[in-house]
Amino acid sequence: MNEIAPLEQFSEAPVVEACARAPVGLLAELTHRCPLQCPYCSNPLELERVNQELTTAEWQDVMRQAAELGILQIHLSGGEPTVRKDLEDIVEVAAKAGLYTNLITAGVTLTRDRLKRLKELGLDHVQLSIQDVDDANAEKISAYKGGLAKKREVGKWVRELDMPLTINAPIHRHNIENLPNIINFAVELGAGRIEVANIQYYAWALKNRASLMPTRAQVLKSAEIVEEAKERLKGIMVFDFVVPDYYAKTPKPCMGGWGRGVMNVTPQGKVLPCHASETIPGLIFDNVKDRRLADIWLHGQAFEKYRGTSWMKEPCRSCPRREIDFGGCRCQAMAFTGDAANTDPACHFSPHHAAFVAAAETESAEAAPPAFVYRRMGGPKTPSK
Amino acid sequence: MEAGAGAQRTRIMVVPESKPGLPPHIKLRHDAGRGRWHVLAPERVFEPDPIAIEILKRCDGVTTVAQIAADLAKEYNAPLQEILTDTISMLQELSDKGVIKA
Numbered sequence: 133m134n135e136i137a138p139l140e141q142f143s144e145a146p147v148v149e150a151c152a153r154a155p156v157g158l159l160a161e162l163t164h165r166c167p168l169q170c171p172y173c174s175n176p177l178e179l180e181r182v183n184q185e186l187t188t189a190e191w192q193d194v195m196r197q198a199a200e201l202g203i204l205q206i207h208l209s210g211g212e213p214t215v216r217k218d219l220e221d222i223v224e225v226a227a228k229a230g231l232y233t234n235l236i237t238a239g240v241t242l243t244r245d246r247l248k249r250l251k252e253l254g255l256d257h258v259q260l261s262i263q264d265v266d267d268a269n270a271e272k273i274s275a276y277k278g279g280l281a282k283k284r285e286v287g288k289w290v291r292e293l294d295m296p297l298t299i300n301a302p303i304h305r306h307n308i309e310n311l312p313n314i315i316n317f318a319v320e321l322g323a324g325r326i327e328v329a330n331i332q333y334y335a336w337a338l339k340n341r342a343s344l345m346p347t348r349a350q351v352l353k354s355a356e357i358v359e360e361a362k363e364r365l366k367g368i369m370v371f372d373f374v375v376p377d378y379y380a381k382t383p384k385p386c387m388g389g390w391g392r393g394v395m396n397v398t399p400q401g402k403v404l405p406c407h408a409s410e411t412i413p414g415l416i417f418d419n420v421k422d423r424r425l426a427d428i429w430l431h432g433q434a435f436e437k438y439r440g441t442s443w444m445k446e447p448c449r450s451c452p453r454r455e456i457d458f459g460g461c462r463c464q465a466m467a468f469t470g471d472a473a474n475t476d477p478a479c480h481f482s483p484h485h486a487a488f489v490a491a492a493e494t495e496s497a498e499a500a501p502p503a504f505v506y507r508r509m510g511g512p513k514t515p516s517k
Numbered sequence: 518m519e520a521g522a523g524a525q526r527t528r529i530m531v532v533p534e535s536k537p538g539l540p541p542h543i544k545l546r547h548d549a550g551r552g553r554w555h556v557l558a559p560e561r562v563f564e565p566d567p568i569a570i571e572i573l574k575r576c577d578g579v580t581t582v583a584q585i586a587a588d589l590a591k592e593y594n595a596p597l598q599e600i601l602t603d604t605i606s607m608l609q610e611l612s613d614k615g616v617i618k619a
Contacts, residue, residue, distance in 0.1 A: 204557060205562065256542050259560065322526055325560070367527075368526045370615055
C-alpha cells in the first residue's frame with residue numbers, strides 16, 4: 133500500500149501524480165498565541181497578534197472550502213490551538229465536512245472535559261508535543277513550569293478516551309542524549325506513533341541554531357537508537373524519524389514539493405505554500421478573506437512561483453532527483469544562499485554545501501552554546517545573562 | 518514515569534482465526550473527486566491497491582481472516598492457500614502500521 137503526502141514528507145515515496153492538483157493536507161495555524169516559549173518554534177519571528185486572527189465563521193468557511201478542494205486532512209495547529217475558545221466550533225464544522233481532524237497541541241491548556249467534547253464533535257487524532265522527559269530540562273526549554281506533568285496527564289486522558297495519540301518530540305543538543313527515555317515515555321503512555329523530529333532550522337530555530345545543533349556523532353547515535361527501537365516496538369508504536377538536514381547528503385523533499393500536497397493558513401488568513409515561506413522576498417500571499425482557497429491553490433502567485441521543476445537552475449535542472457526532492461527547501465536556499473531558486477545547501481551538489489555543513493559542525497562543537505532566544509511576541513530579544 | 522495502567526500496547530499477530538477490523542480513527546473512504554480509495558490515518562494518507570481495498574472492505578471485526586481469504590479465493594477463482602498466505606502477510610503489515618486491529 134502506497135503512502136501519500138503525510139504532513140512532513142521526508143520519505144522518498146513518490147506523491148501520487150493525480151493528487152498534484154489538489155492538496156492532501158492543510159495546516160491551520162489557528163493562533164500564534166502559546167503559553168510555551170520554545171526557542172525552536174516554527175512560527176515566524178513576527179508573530180501575528182490576537183486582534184488580527186480570523187473569526188470563528190471565517191475559519192469554519194476555510195474548513196468547508198478545504199473539503200470542497202479535495203483536502204483530506206486538517207492539522208489544527210498554532211501557536212497553541214486550544215487557546216482559541218472556539219476550537220470546538222471549528223472542529224465540528226471540519227469533521228462534518230468530512231475532513232480528518234488532527235489536533236497538534238502542547239497540552240498544557242487542555243482539560244479532560246474539553247478533550248472529551250472535542251472527541252464527541254469528531255476530533256480524530258491528538259499529537260502531543262513534549263520538550264523532554266526531565267522536568268527541569270523541559271522547563272528550561274519551554275520556559276513553562278510544570279509542563280511535563282500536565283502533558284503526561286493529557287496523554288493519559290487521550291488514551292482513556294480511546295483516541296489515537298502521537299508524541300511529537302523535537303530533538304536537539306539539549307535532549308538528544310535522553311532519546312531512549314523519550315521513546316519509553318511514549319510507549320508507557322500508549323502512543324501509537326512517535327515523531328522523533330530533529331529540529332529543522334527555520335524561524336526561531338534558525339535564530340537559535342548555535343544553541344540547538346547536535347553533533348554529527350550524536351545524530352548518528354540517535355539514528356541507531358531509533359532503528360533498534362523501531363524493530364523492538366514493531367506493531368506497538370510507529371516511528372517517524374526526521375534527520376537534521378545539515379548532516380544529510382541529499383535534501384528533503386520539502387513539503388513533498390512546493391504547492392504539491394500541502395498548504396498552510398496563518399492566524400490572519402494568509403495562505404502559504406509552507407509555514408516559513410514568508411521569509412522569501414517577492415512572493416505574494418493571498419488571504420482567505422479576499423480569494424477562494426481553490427483559486428489561491430491553483431493560481432496564487434506564491435504557489436505558482438516554485439511549483440514543479442521549470443523554475444529550477446543548475447544543478448537541479450538536469451538532476452535525476454529533481455522530481456524526488458524538488459531541489460529541497462526554498463526557504464533554506466533563501467536563508468543560506470540569498471536566492472530561493474538555488475539548490476538547497478543541504479544537497480552535496482550545492483556550491484554552498486561545504487559552508488553549510490561547516491556551520492553545523494562548528495556550532496555543535498562549542499562547549500558552551502549561547503543562551504536561548506525565547507519565542508515571544510514582539511520578535512526576538514537578546515537573551516538576559 | 519507512570520502512564521495509565523494497561524495503557525501500553527502489545528503487537529498483534531494475525532492468524533487465520535483473527536477477526537480484523539478498522540479502529541474508529543482509521544477511515545476507508547472513497548474519494549469521488551480523485552476517483553480512488555484512501556485510508557485516512559493519524560497524519561498519514563494511504564492509497565490502497567485494488568487487492569488491499571478488497572481485503573479492507575471485508576475487515577468488519579466479525580469475519581475471520583480465513584473467511585476473508587475463502588471469499589476472495591472464490592471471487593477471483595484463485596488457490597485458497599496462496600490467498601490466505603498473502604492476506605495474512607498484508608494484514609500483518611497493516612496491523613504493524615496501526616491501520617487495522619485484530
